[in-house]
Amino acid sequence: MSSVKGKMALAPLAVAVALASETGFAAINLGGGTTLTAGMRGQVMYDDNQFGLAEDPVESIRTVGAPYAQLSRESSALGYGLFYEARAGEYATPDTEGYLDHVASGDLQWQPASIFRTSIRFDYSDLHEDLGIDALFSDDLEPGAVPLLEPGRNQRESVRGRLELGGNDHRLGAALALGVVDEDFSQDLRDRKGKRAGLELGLAISTSARLVVGAARIEQEYDLVPEAIPLQSNHQDEHVVGLVFRSSRTSLDVRVGEVEKDFDDVRRSDYSGDLWRAGLTWRPRSYSTFSYTTAQVPQETQDFARADFLEVRSHTLSWGHQWSDRLSSSLAYGTSSQAPRGGTGSDTVDSRRYGLRLDLDVNRHLVVGIAASSVRRQPGNGLEGIDRNQLALTCTVEI
Secondary structure, X not given: OHHHHHHHHHHHHHHHHHHHHHOOOOOEEEEOOEEEEEEEEEEEEEEOOOOOOOOOOOOEEEEEEEEEEEEEEOOOOEEEEEEEEEEEEEEEEOOOOOEEEEEEEEEEEEEEEOOEEEEEEEEEEEEOOOOOOOHHXXXXXXXXXXXXXXOOOEEEEEEEEEEEEOOOOOOEEEEEEEEEEEEEEOOHHHOEEEEEEEEEEEEEOOOOEEEEEEEEEEEEEEOOOOOOOOOOOEEEEEEEEEEEEEOOOEEEEEEEEEEEEEEXXXXXXXXXXXXXXXXXXXXXXXXXXXXXXXXXXXXOOOOOOOOOEEEEEEEXXXXXXXXXXXXXEEEEEEEEEEEEEOOXXXXXXXXXXXXXXXXXXXXXXXXXXXXXXXXXXXXXXXXXXXXXEEEEEEEEEEO
16 A cells, blocks of 8 residues: 555655656747746655654655746736645555645736836635745745744635835835734644735835834734633734835845733733844845844734733744756855743743755756755743655746
8 A cells, every 4th residue: 555655645745747848838928028937846754753743753754746826927017926736645654644736826016107016915725734844945025024823724715905106216205004814723733714904104325224113003803712712813003114225235124112012911921122124134245145033022822821922033044046047056045033922831932944955957958956944942941843845856847
């Protein structure tokens, strides 16, 4: 039985390689600046601690096949994009049920004049609990934010809109951002809806630098929470000042300020504290990029008894390098601390992450690579630490 499952696990990667050798199609140009791209990603991963256990870890080998399609149009006045990807995972060992995840997104940008720009974006995902080996390399919506590992499945829909007046070519600028999100989990206790509204004002102090000041309100409403558990619903107010700098080699975006979090239920303690988000990118050469992100933000917790929420502080340092026209690499190191606020928890959970990725462009349609990730988590309370290491062979085919 195991040999049959092993052959099934290698099927998506075999199909991807076959497509690369048998086809020679380019992205389809539909005219008017619109293109259609289709492809498939394949991944064979070894995981030495699939369930993240401190004792008696369970090893696993799985294969993921992910066909995707993207429709996009780029224009100075009007642009849009649509994307869909299905991710099918099959375990060769242990005898664990496979999964099928879905990810979709769409965006629209309109700029009728240099002083006015508006955009809207929607995202949909239906995912199982494993974040995958590329979690450390993904672009965080909030620099340095640490994603939560939540068991079961998570279905998420969100819509974000942004209206900008002024911009980099004008001394004064303003931006209004609105967003809504709806998250449904396998465990109803975690179902929640959120709203966000933010206003930012900018003042150019040079051709490369801009001062910004902003305010935002975030509201979260939890569904189906038993009365015995103090309600998690809350609203959060943020006030920040910052600096945005752009040059040919360096980009910097720093926001610092304060945040106040008020819970609807008086049984949960409110919070007031420091807030920061910062990102720095330096390109000493056109083929080499260093990045650093850091943040301190309040974050929701799923352990209602341990804490009302978590104060998360994180740092991530990465280096991407293009060694040749065909070979590229990425290195990343990250740390995070999750300090409980309210509730019965007192010990901070500390984590360290290491990541390495190497990609080789075989031809214009095929990219193969290898990726490795290591995570060390210390849960506090005198408990034994958790180690998890992953190694993956990757393959991407574009038709």
